[in-house]
Amino acid sequence: MSTAHILVLHGRQQCGVLFHGRIKRVWNILSKECDLTLHFPDAPYELELLAGDDLRTRSWWNKTLDESWDIILAHLQEYLSDHNIHEVRGIIGFSQGGALAAALACRLPTLQEAESYTYTILENIDAPQLAHSMKLQFLVIAGEADTIVPQHSSRLWTKCFQEPIVNVHDKAHIFPSRVEEIDFLLTFIKSAMIHPSFDPSTEVQQFEPTEEQLEEVECLESIYDDRVRIIQEKPPMVAIKLIESHETTERATGHLLPTLTITMTKNYPDSPPILEVSHIGPFLGVKDGSDAERSLAQEMISHLMNIAQENAGMSMIVLLVDEASIWLESIKEKGFDVDNPAPVFNKDNSYVLQTEVRYKKQLWRSLPNSTTNANHQVVGFPSTDSAVGQEHTWTKQEAVAQMQSALLNEDADAYHNLPDGDCVTQPFHISEREWSDIIRKLHEKVAAEYPAGIKSQQDEGGTNASSHHRGCWKYTIGLVGKPSAGKSTLFNAITDPKTSEQEAQVASYAFTTIDPNVGQGYFTVACPSSRMKGIVSSPSHGFAAHQRRRVPIVIKDVAGLVPGAYRGRGKGNAFLNDLCDADVLIHVVDASGMSDEQGTIDKQCSRDPAEDVFWVREEIHRWIFNNVCAKWSKCLRGIDHFVSMFSGYQAQPEMVYESIRRSGFSLQDIEAKMQFWGPHELHHVIANFLRIRFPILLALNKVDKSIEFVNSLLSAFPNDIAVPICAGIEWRLCQLRRKGIIHYETGDSSANIGLSYDTSAQRDKKMADVTLDLLRKLNKCPQLKGTGVWTAVNEAVLTLRPPVIVYPVVSFETMCSIPIQDSASRFQVQDPSTFEKKSLHKQSPVCGILTHCLLLQPHLTVDSLYEILKHPPLEAVSGDFVRAEYYDFDQKTSRVLKRADQITNKQCIIRILTNKKRVHGK
Numbered sequence: 028m029s030t031a032h033i034l035v036l037h038g039r040q041q042c043g044v045l046f047h048g049r050i051k052r053v054w055n056i057l058s059k060e061c062d063l064t065l066h067f068p069d070a071p072y073e074l075e076l077l078a079g080d081d082l083r084t085r086s087w088w089n090k091t092l093d094e095s096w097d098i099i100l101a102h103l104q105e106y107l108s109d110h111n112i113h114e115v116r117g118i119i120g121f122s123q124g125g126a127l128a129a130a131l132a133c134r135l136p137t138l139q140e141a142e143s144y145t146y147t148i149l150e151n152i153d154a155p156q157l158a159h160s161m162k163l164q165f166l167v168i169a170g171e172a173d174t175i176v177p178q179h180s181s182r183l184w185t186k187c188f189q190e191p192i193v194n195v196h197d198k199a200h201i202f203p204s205r206v207e208e209i210d211f212l213l214t215f216i217k218s219a220m221i222h223p224s225f226d227p228s229t230e231v232q233q234f235e236p237t238e239e240q241l242e243e244v245e246c247l248e249s250i251y252d253d254r255v256r257i258i259q260e261k262p263p264m265v266a267i268k269l270i271e272s273h274e275t276t277e278r279a280t281g282h283l284l285p286t287l288t289i290t291m292t293k294n295y296p297d298s299p300p301i302l303e304v305s306h307i308g309p310f311l312g313v314k315d316g317s318d319a320e321r322s323l324a325q326e327m328i329s330h331l332m333n334i335a336q337e338n339a340g341m342s343m344i345v346l347l348v349d350e351a352s353i354w355l356e357s358i359k360e361k362g363f364d365v366d367n368p369a370p371v372f373n374k375d376n377s378y379v380l381q382t383e384v385r386y387k388k389q390l391w392r393s394l395p396n397s398t399t400n401a402n403h404q405v406v407g408f409p410s411t412d413s414a415v416g417q418e419h420t421w422t423k424q425e426a427v428a429q430m431q432s433a434l435l436n437e438d439a440d441a442y443h444n445l446p447d448g449d450c451v452t453q454p455f456h457i458s459e460r461e462w463s464d465i466i467r468k469l470h471e472k473v474a475a476e477y478p479a480g481i482k483s484q485q486d487e488g489g490t491n492a493s494s495h496h497r498g499c500w501k502y503t504i505g506l507v508g509k510p511s512a513g514k515s516t517l518f519n520a521i522t523d524p525k526t527s528e529q530e531a532q533v534a535s536y537a538f539t540t541i542d543p544n545v546g547q548g549y550f551t552v553a554c555p556s557s558r559m560k561g562i563v564s565s566p567s568h569g570f571a572a573h574q575r576r577r578v579p580i581v582i583k584d585v586a587g588l589v590p591g592a593y594r595g596r597g598k599g600n601a602f603l604n605d606l607c608d609a610d611v612l613i614h615v616v617d618a619s620g621m622s623d624e625q626g627t628i629d630k631q632c633s634r635d636p637a638e639d640v641f642w643v644r645e646e647i648h649r650w651i652f653n654n655v656c657a658k659w660s661k662c663l664r665g666i667d668h669f670v671s672m673f674s675g676y677q678a679q680p681e682m683v684y685e686s687i688r689r690s691g692f693s694l695q696d697i698e699a700k701m702q703f704w705g706p707h708e709l710h711h712v713i714a715n716f717l718r719i720r721f722p723i724l725l726a727l728n729k730v731d732k733s734i735e736f737v738n739s740l741l742s743a744f745p746n747d748i749a750v751p752i753c754a755g756i757e758w759r760l761c762q763l764r765r766k767g768i769i770h771y772e773t774g775d776s777s778a779n780i781g782l783s784y785d786t787s788a789q790r791d792k793k794m795a796d797v798t799l800d801l802l803r804k805l806n807k808c809p810q811l812k813g814t815g816v817w818t819a820v821n822e823a824v825l826t827l828r829p830p831v832i833v834y835p836v837v838s839f840e841t842m843c844s845i846p847i848q849d850s851a852s853r854f855q856v857q858d859p860s861t862f863e864k865k866s867l868h869k870q871s872p873v874c875g876i877l878t879h880c881l882l883l884q885p886h887l888t889v890d891s892l893y894e895i896l897k898h899p900p901l902e903a904v905s906g907d908f909v910r911a912e913y914y915d916f917d918q919k920t921s922r923v924l925k926r927a928d929q930i931t932n933k934q935c936i937i938r939i940l941t942n943k944k945r946v947h948g949k
Contacts, residue, residue: 030062030063030064031061031062031063031064031116031117032063032064032066032112032114032115032116033063033064033065033066033115033116033117033118033119034066034068034103034115034117034118034119034128035047035054035065035066035067035119035120035124036068036070036087036118036119036120036121036124036125036127036128037067037069037070037085037121037124038121038122038123038124038125039070039074039084039085039086039087039122039123040074040084040085040086041084041085041121042069042070042082042084042085042909043067043068043069044067044908044909044910044926045084045907045908045909045942046067046121046124047065047067047926048890048907048908048926049202049907050121050202050204051890052204053202053204053209053212056209056213057209057212057213057216060213060217061213061216061217063116063216065119066106066110066112068102068103068106069085070085070086070087070102070124071085071087071095071098071099071102072085072086072087072088072089072095073085074086077942077943078943079906079942079943080906080909080941080942080943081909081910081940081941081942082909082910082940082942084942086123087099087123087124087127088123088127092126092127092130099127117216118131118132121202122175122176122200125181126184129184129187132165132187132188133187164192164215165184165185165188165191165192166191166192166193166194166212166215167181167182167184167185167191167192167193167194168181168193168194168195168196168202168203169181169182169193169194169195169196170195170196170197170198170199170200170201170203171195171196171197171198172197172198172199173198173199173200174199174200175199175200176200178195192215192259194208194211196208214256214258214266214288215258234261234262234293235261236260236261236262236263236291239296239342240263240291240295241263243342243344244257244263244265246342246345247265247267247344247345250345251267251268251348254267254268254271255267255268258288262290262291262292262293263290263291264288264289264290264291265288265289265344266286266287266288266289267286267287267288267289267344267348268284268285268286269284269285269286269287269307269348269351269352269355270284270285270310270352270355284306284310285304285305285306285307285310285355286304286305286306287302287303287304287331287347287348287351288302288303288304288305289301289302289344289347290303296338296339296340296341296342296343297339297340298339299332299335299336299339299343300335300343300344300347302328302331302332302335302347303328304324304327304328304351305324307320307323307324307327307355308320308323310355310359311323311355311358311359312359312664313664313665313667313668319664319665319666319667319698322698323358327351327354327355330350330354331347331350331351331354334346334347334350335347463642463645465707465710466645466648466649466710466714467641467645469710469711469714470644470648470714470717470718472714473689473714473715473718474718474744474746474747475746476689477689477715477718477746478745478746478747479722479723479724479746479747479748479826479827480748480822480826480827498895498898498900498901499881499882499883499895499901500610500830500881500882500883500884501581502580502581502610502824502830502882503580503581503582503583503608503609503610504548504580504581504582504583504609504610504611504612504613504820504823504824505583505585505605505606505609505611505612505613506518506582506583506584506585506612506613506615507585507588507606507612507613507614507615507643507647507723508587508588508614508615508616508617508639508643509587509588509589509617509622509624509625509626509639509643510586510587510588510589510625510626511587511617511622511626511627511628512587512615512616512617512622512626512639512728513615513617513728513729513754513755514584514585514587514615515531515544515584516754516755516758517584517613517615517726517728517752517754517757517758517816518531518544518546518582518584519531519758519761520754520757520758520761520814520816521548521549521582521816521820522546522547522548522582523548523761523765523773524546525765529546531544531546531584542586543583543584543585543586543605544582544583544584545581545582545583545584546581546582547579547580547581547582548579548580548581548582548820549568549571549577549578549579549580549773549820550577550578550580550817550820550821550823550824550825551571551572551575551576551577551578551773551774551817551821552575552576552578552821552825552832553575553576554566554570554574554575554576554877555834555877555916555935555936556842556876556877557574558916559842559916562842562876562877563876564576564842564875564876564877564878565875565876565877565878566877566878566880567875567878567879571772571773571774571817572772572773572774572775573774573775575774576880577773578832578880578882580824580882583605583606583608583609585603585605585606586605587626588603588643588646589624589625589626590624590642590646591646603646603647603650606647606721607675607676607677608677609721610828611721611722611723611724611823611824611827611828612647612721612722612723612724613723613724613726613819613820613823614640614643614644614723614724614725614726615726615728615754616636616639616640616725616726616727616728616740617636617639617728617729618636618727618728618729618730618733618734618736618737618740618751619636619728619729619730619732619733619735619736620633620634620635620636620733620735620736621633621634621729621732621733622634624638624639624642633735635736635739636727636736636740637736637739637740637743637744640725640740640743640744644717644723647717647721648710648713648714648717651673651676651713651716651717652709652710652713654672654675655672655673655709655713656706656709658672662701663701663702665698666694666697666698666701669683669701670683670684673716673720676720676721678716678720682716682719682720683716685715685719686712686713686715686716686719687712687715689715690708690711690712690714690715691711692708692712722827722828723747723827724747724748724749724750724819724822724823724827725740725744725747725748725749725750726749726750726752726754726815726819727740727749727750727751727752728752728753728754729753729754729755730751730752730753730805730808730810730811730815731753731755731756731801731804731805734751734808734810737751737810738810741810748822748823748826748827750815750818750819750822751808751810751811751815752811752814752815752816752818752819753801753805753811753814753815753816754814754816756798756801756802756805756814757813757814757816759794759798760778760798760802760814763778763791763794763795763798764778766791768780768791768792768795769795769799773817774813774817775813776802776806776812776813777802777803777806777813778799778802779799780792780795780796780799802814829885829932830882830883830884830885831882831883831884831885831887831930831931831932831935832880832881832882832883832932832935833880833881833883833892833930833935833936833937834877834879834880834881834935834936834937835847835879835881835892835896835903835937835938835939836877836914836936836937836938837874837938838938839912839914839921839936839938841876842876842877842936843874843875843876844874844875844876844877844878844879845874845879845896845903845904845939846874846903847874847878847879847901847903877936881895883895883930886929887929887930888926888927888928888929888930889911889924889925889926889927889928889930889937890908890926890927892911892930892937892939893908893911893926893939893941896939904939904941905941905943906941906942906943907941907942907943908926908939908940908941909940909941909942910923910924910940911923911924911925911926911928911937911938911939911940912924912937912938912940913934913935913936913937913938914936914937914938921938922934924937
């Protein structure tokens, strides 16, 4: 069934956009649950601009409704025509808009054909008595504490409609939004129109209930007391909670309780009633509204309908409720995977090929506690060119080769040319080295399909952003690599600490860093003022070289990884967990080749650093893989459970879905397909997930010591971003600048000796001469731009996971920034544990020309930006959202942005217009 169009009419001293903003949570839920498209037209009459407002509010009529009736109709007809709306299924109104909604319903043929409408919802309305009686389903919501429109005034409208429904809440002149109130609205709307979840063929026509039916309803009320709710009388419809409702049950769980809704048919009980189940998911441990819940609901209804058929001619609702409760408890007790055993992964990498056909159609399956011998053979599977059903004995080497072919070459024969009959299998063992080769090839395959920095489907699908960033993006770069690769040196070079106490410890031995170093660093970006004549910006964090403004980010230096870190070796698990909040990773590689896997430095060593890239990536891969494997049985309860396994890595659900799609699996029936997954399928998904969630830049460090391996590294990883750097020289430049020895702009390729340095610091002068000489030599290297450090940082941020950079202003003429407290603008990049939020209110707001810029997640909407600016720590705007505008650089003028529009970097300078929030009169 197509989406239903609903008119929503605001109150006086409001407008469509203001009212939409106030009730957006309610209507987001209703729109999703009932498949509605809500329209918020503005009233035709503008009111005077009030102090503190940026926009005039509106009223539906000037003096009286009757005098303005023709104007209102023409105004709404024009709105419907402009929005190409041919049929309106319902009207919802608040306050003055509620009175208009009722009047429109009473005089319906004036606006649209009467049969086009299904229901009307009125909230806090003031109404005259009208001698008219409509057959539309009609709901009035009133507030007990409402002094603007008293409850008795709202009830007057009920005289105009047949069988109206009145719902009273305990608040004042507001649109209620509590869970139980939203549930009541959902129930009313679903009963008022044919919802997609109902079968149209079972639509119940209105009829006079029989005495027997009415007696059964009365009986239900006495039996179930507060668990039963009478939704309507013609036809009788009741909703009964399937478990006892304790005083704090629903609030504690945050969910509604499992409910069975029963609608009697005209011939009930000779014909079965219509059944609908809702909210059983949270009780059974699956997400409310998920595919898993819908599947369970269908199974329950099928079970109950069989019982209803068996008991035709008898009063059966009590029996159906009892059976539904027993069914729920039974499912909860036994779980979902009892009848569908699934493969279990073994920590020792032993795998067994199952005998069942559904597992044989996939290559590798595992059983618990499998042990094997390297010389075991796998019996019963034909080669790809064998006749179907012909037995073939495979050696271990053939089996591994076949698996690699299936995984890496997407060889369909490996999956489909398998016998349907039972076969005898024996376990075999895949060594760690063989799995490492498979994982390495998987990552090479994934990188070739999705090169770093190339815009792909993930950018359009919303997967280019990490989760849990509701406010400004606290953009974090994690530094990883083996011990002594130069991570802490790079950390110091980027954060440029002002005192020696703030520096990360640097030494030429392994595990110099144990606890992660966290500090504020910067990346640099071109300032928009460079595109505007006469505008000179004053960035809150200053400029770097070439007039690029510095933008703060978080830099996290974790301890060095060693092979086996994913198992906890060298405290590797703890170190890896420190990376969970990183948005991108910079893998610091010792490109000189002068250190081994453990980080031991030997100047005589000449080891290919490409191996470090492979095994560090594998450590991160296995860390995620093992965490998911540990709860694999839970993953198989439903796709929501599988997706939740990745929430600890602050991953958006769409990241996991995209990882599944890239691995060659359709999301259609994915829960059923996952029952047949083995380790290889999961490895493939993890490889794609790692590419999406933790994009990695290779920082080829220590090129001042040797450039022997630089070209080979660039060639070995053509689909990754690799930047030669010399963190040591950059850090020395920062130290010398701090002492006043040299003049150096961050990111520049040159520096000069200062004229006013302390002449007694001859040692520092010699170090400056050596450092500047090395810098001049580096500039002659074609692969380098200065020390390369800022190229690496900018590439990591702006290429691997680019944020949306926004400059909120109060005026496009002056480009003056919106007033933001300076400490608040820095809060997004500091460790919250070291920041006193109370200090925000002790400082004066800072504003200047394009002073502040905010980092936002891709695909964030204008409404989200408004919420960020409105709430702590920024608190830069107040009042209700009215409109947003952005500065068009090409046309040199402002353009309107809708509240639901997604912000892009082309709309970087934005102005938010608001009106003060006030109570609205009649």
